[in-house]
Amino acid sequence: MVSLTLLEPQQKTPLQQWCFENSSIIRIGRAADNHVVLTDSLVSRHHLELRQVDLASNGAAWRLISQGTNGTFLNGVLVIQSPLPDNSLLQLAQGGPILQFQIQEVTVLETGLRSPDMQRPEENAAETFYSAKNPANSSSTCTHEGNSPNNLFCIHCGQPLSVQQRIRHYQVLRTLGQGGMGTTYLARDATGEIAAMPQLLVLKQMNADMVKIAKAQELFEREAYTLKSLNHPGIPKYYDFFVEDGKKYLAMELIHGQDLEKRVYTTGPVTPSQAIAWMIQTCDILDYLHSQSPPLIHRDIKPANLMVRSSVNRIVLLDFGAVKEIGTAPGTRIGAEGYCAPEQERGQPLTQSDLYAIGPTLIFLLTGENPFKYYRQRGRNFRFDVAKVPTISSQLRDVIDRVTEPLPRDRYQTAKELAAALAACKV
Numbered sequence: 001m002v003s004l005t006l007l008e009p010q011q012k013t014p015l016q017q018w019c020f021e022n023s024s025i026i027r028i029g030r031a032a033d034n035h036v037v038l039t040d041s042l043v044s045r046h047h048l049e050l051r052q053v054d055l056a057s058n059g060a061a062w063r064l065i066s067q068g069t070n071g072t073f074l075n076g077v078l079v080i081q082s083p084l085p086d087n088s089l090l091q092l093a094q095g096g097p098i099l100q101f102q103i104q105e106v107t108v109l110e111t112g113l114r115s116p117d118m119q120r121p122e123e124n125a126a127e128t129f130y131s132a133k134n135p136a137n138s139s140s141t142c143t144h145e146g147n148s149p150n151n152l153f154c155i156h157c158g159q160p161l162s163v164q165q166r167i168r169h170y171q172v173l174r175t176l177g178q179g180g181m182g183t184t185y186l187a188r189d190a191t192g193e194i195a196a197m198p199q200l201l202v203l204k205q206m207n208a209d210m211v212k213i214a215k216a217q218e219l220f221e222r223e224a225y226t227l228k229s230l231n232h233p234g235i236p237k238y239y240d241f242f243v244e245d246g247k248k249y250l251a252m253e254l255i256h257g258q259d260l261e262k263r264v265y266t267t268g269p270v271t272p273s274q275a276i277a278w279m280i281q282t283c284d285i286l287d288y289l290h291s292q293s294p295p296l297i298h299r300d301i302k303p304a305n306l307m308v309r310s311s312v313n314r315i316v317l318l319d320f321g322a323v324k325e326i327g328t329a330p331g332t333r334i335g336a337e338g339y340c341a342p343e344q345e346r347g348q349p350l351t352q353s354d355l356y357a358i359g360p361t362l363i364f365l366l367t368g369e370n371p372f373k374y375y376r377q378r379g380r381n382f383r384f385d386v387a388k389v390p391t392i393s394s395q396l397r398d399v400i401d402r403v404t405e406p407l408p409r410d411r412y413q414t415a416k417e418l419a420a421a422l423a424a425c426k427v
Helices: 214-229 260-267 272-290 351-356 358-367 394-403 415-423
Strands: 002-007 014-020 025-029 048-056 059-066 072-074 077-079 081-084 088-092 098-103 165-167 170-178 182-189 199-206 238-244 247-252 257-259 306-309 314-317 375-378 381-384
Touching: 002 025, 014 199, 059 072, 170 199, 199 214, 214 238, 214 247, 257 260, 260 306, 260 358, 272 306, 272 314, 272 351, 272 358, 272 415, 351 358, 351 415, 358 381, 358 394, 381 394, 394 415
Parallel strands: none
Antiparallel strands: 002 014, 002 098, 025 048, 048 059, 059 081, 072 077, 072 088, 088 098, 165 170, 170 182, 182 199, 199 247, 238 247, 257 306, 306 314, 375 381
């Protein structure tokens, strides 16, 4: 039996694990028909094969065959075909995802079961989650020695090093953040109910003092309801919504990446071409939302709610608690200062209100400063004045001017129209 563990590139901590029993071929790539599917733009559709070439009393001998356009690195060395030792590190393309290959004799801890009609052919044997190199290192006896302080899972037995609490079948591993509305945890679906194998996810818990506020309950439940109805790669997947001990919980996809606010504060302003590319991706997500029936308005577009998915450098839109359907009664004023359109300030948001926020978001990405700094009176209205910002071309300045017009009718009317205008500004 062998396992493949996807590692976080910097700390080399485990993110996801696939295990194979009685398999002689393991195919890895971007296409959905692989045994291990990695949705990374650097990975070829059918990037890599691992083949069992010999059986011995001590285990199995394996061989690597690379077919990837961007190459495969075995322990840092570019290879096309090579014997595959135990505990090897495989990197699919320079800068691509890293997998740890291990030959295991294991104790089964948790199994993802499939119905008979879903069973794969023999060489595609169903993936099962194991954790232990041998029975002596099973979770009941493993001392977890030799682990980095940053590790979430034991490098020996594969089990979580620390479980803060258990909520139903979810193991809470770490607190990610805490705000007025709720607390966000990094959690693990220990029984594999979501994806037929254990996996990491985000678990949001509504704070106890918010339960007494009707509006807070409405926003929390709205996020769950909205995510459940949507299906787009730029929107976190919905997994579960439940009440436990009087507290409401939302389980959703864990996005590996960094939001634009933290990214800019950490590394500084980005290039115009990168800022434009990210905003075009944001427009694609907004086009999807605005095309729903009835159209959905996000109402809180800002850098902190736009996360870059590290594996593909693409935008994911977060925080759907403020989403509002077109045609419903005017509501509470929601939106971040500097990013909020005038009509949204009055509690009357439109789809063009979401587009308005693209303007100040671009200003933040290109200057690293709060866009409110550039908000000045021009004639009878207040407008963004970025004429003296050297990284903003006259063409891009015109786009920012138009998308932040005080009256919605004077802006771009659709996300597609704005995306086309941004694409014409590419440098």
